[in-house]
Amino acid sequence: MMNIRGRQGLQRYYFTENFFSMPEKVVISGGSGLIGSHLSRLLLKEGYQVAHLSRSIREDKSIKHYLWDVEQGKIEEGALAGADYVINLAGASLADHRWSAPYKQTVIRSRTASTELLVRELARLKIKPRAFISASAIGYYGGDRGDELLREQSGAGQDFMASVCRAWENAAEGVEEEGVRLVVLRIGVVLSPDGGALKQLMLPFRLGLGAPLGNGRQYMSWIHIDDLCQVILTAMRDDKMQGAYNAVAPEPVTNAHFSEVLAAALDKPYFLPSVPGKLMKLALGERAVVVLGSAKVSADKLLKAGYTFRYQELEPALQQLLTE
Numbered sequence: 001m002m003n004i005r006g007r008q009g010l011q012r013y014y015f016t017e018n019f020f021s022m023p024e025k026v027v028i029s030g031g032s033g034l035i036g037s038h039l040s041r042l043l044l045k046e047g048y049q050v051a052h053l054s055r056s057i058r059e060d061k062s063i064k065h066y067l068w069d070v071e072q073g074k075i076e077e078g079a080l081a082g083a084d085y086v087i088n089l090a091g092a093s094l095a096d097h098r099w100s101a102p103y104k105q106t107v108i109r110s111r112t113a114s115t116e117l118l119v120r121e122l123a124r125l126k127i128k129p130r131a132f133i134s135a136s137a138i139g140y141y142g143g144d145r146g147d148e149l150l151r152e153q154s155g156a157g158q159d160f161m162a163s164v165c166r167a168w169e170n171a172a173e174g175v176e177e178e179g180v181r182l183v184v185l186r187i188g189v190v191l192s193p194d195g196g197a198l199k200q201l202m203l204p205f206r207l208g209l210g211a212p213l214g215n216g217r218q219y220m221s222w223i224h225i226d227d228l229c230q231v232i233l234t235a236m237r238d239d240k241m242q243g244a245y246n247a248v249a250p251e252p253v254t255n256a257h258f259s260e261v262l263a264a265a266l267d268k269p270y271f272l273p274s275v276p277g278k279l280m281k282l283a284l285g286e287r288a289v290v291v292l293g294s295a296k297v298s299a300d301k302l303l304k305a306g307y308t309f310r311y312q313e314l315e316p317a318l319q320q321l322l323t324e
Contacts, residue, residue: 029088033089042233075118086118087232091107094290108163132181132182138297139164139165141156144218144293145157169184212275217294219255221252248299261315
């Protein structure tokens with residue numbers, strides 16, 4: 001027996017039980033990015049109707065594209081109508097640009113303004129989505145927390161990355177005032193064969209120049225792209241999931257261990273001395289904290305929610321990613 005609650009529940013009951021079964025609609029901001037594109041393929045495979053919020057119309061038979069303009073605060077009419085879930089992944093890259101003062105503002109605004117726009121448009125809907133799944137990052141805890149095991153209740157950091165994540169999460173909290181279940185995923189380093197961190201980390205190893213970065217003792221909290229997308233799917237389906245969750249694998253590793261495993265997976269030499277931290281800071285500026293900082297992040301809350309990781313350990317994760 002379905003649990004029918006209010007007008008929203010009655011509408012779902014009418015369509016799914018008494019008329020015909022309609023695929024649930026998932027609207028994704030940032031749908032063309034690394035995570036969004038992988039997630040979209042999974043959702044289509046699972047039978048969902050997928051829509052992207054885009055800055056330009058794209059030809060795609062399987063995914064509906066709706067225009068949105070964050071700067072002007074506009075979303076195409078009907079984009080969110082009938083949405084069962086909204087997945088918020090939009091945001092300018094932290095890794096691809098030097099953190100100048102203007103670009104820092106771009107990074108923050110790309111996350112907060114887009115999230116605020118979604119929250120504002122959802123408030124106008126008479127029938128709300130079942131859940132709003134919003135991305136954040138483990139940068140919430142700060143760029144360098146040493147060996148401290150970081151849980152969801154750990155305090156936020158005080159650096160730039162932490163300020164970005166705090167502002168991002170604060171913007172998303174408005175949906176709760178509209179009665180929409182909110183899940184915030186603090187995402188670790190995403191390992192994917194399609195690009196992102198793994199592609200950048202592999203380059204020196206493929207050239208036979210692989211080595212730990214800095215002292216190599218800094219912790220790296222990672223997650224396989226398949227697990228991340230399955231976590232999002234779980235957060236959609238499990239009505240008991242609410243609030244912040246660390247989206248990381250249960251085995252954080254040091255940079256030295258990651259480098260050693262990656263070299264072995266690529267069958268490349270691993271004998272060079274560490275890349276000095278001072279050199280990394282000279283080359284990357286403030287961004288160097290992304291690779292030199294330490295974040296040992298716990299996945300316990302996600303495990304207690306019942307999620308079973310496909311890739312708990314780094315070695316099988318990299319083997320799968322590099323052989324596909």
